[in-house]
Amino acid sequence: MRTINFTEFRNKASTILSAVEKGEIMIVMRHGKPIAKITPAENPIEENNLWKKPALRHVVKRISLSSTILEERSSS
Structure with missing residues (x-):
């Protein structure tokens, strides 16, 4: 896990997101306080197949859709 300040994130967003894409976790700080945690996205389609x-x-x-619709309309 790496900590970066907001200005660095803004200036190097592409590089930082590439690192996140490779599995690194980033904490973005502003005025010494954490404001965001950037983690690699999970892809449930690939993971769960x-x-x-x-x-x-x-x-x-053996049930007619049109008769079912008409029956529902008349009962409402």
Whole structure:
């Protein structure tokens, strides 16, 4: 974890964000007080492989959608 002041962050944002992208954690200070903690972003899609899981299917058999809609409208 590295501590940097706000002016340094503003002037070297690209370099600092590249370091964060590589895994480094930065604490941004202003007037000696921490104002931000910059950490690498987590990517839940890659970590959990959610894209590999099959999507849920919702199947309703022998029920007409239009009749269901009309029934709901008349009961309201």
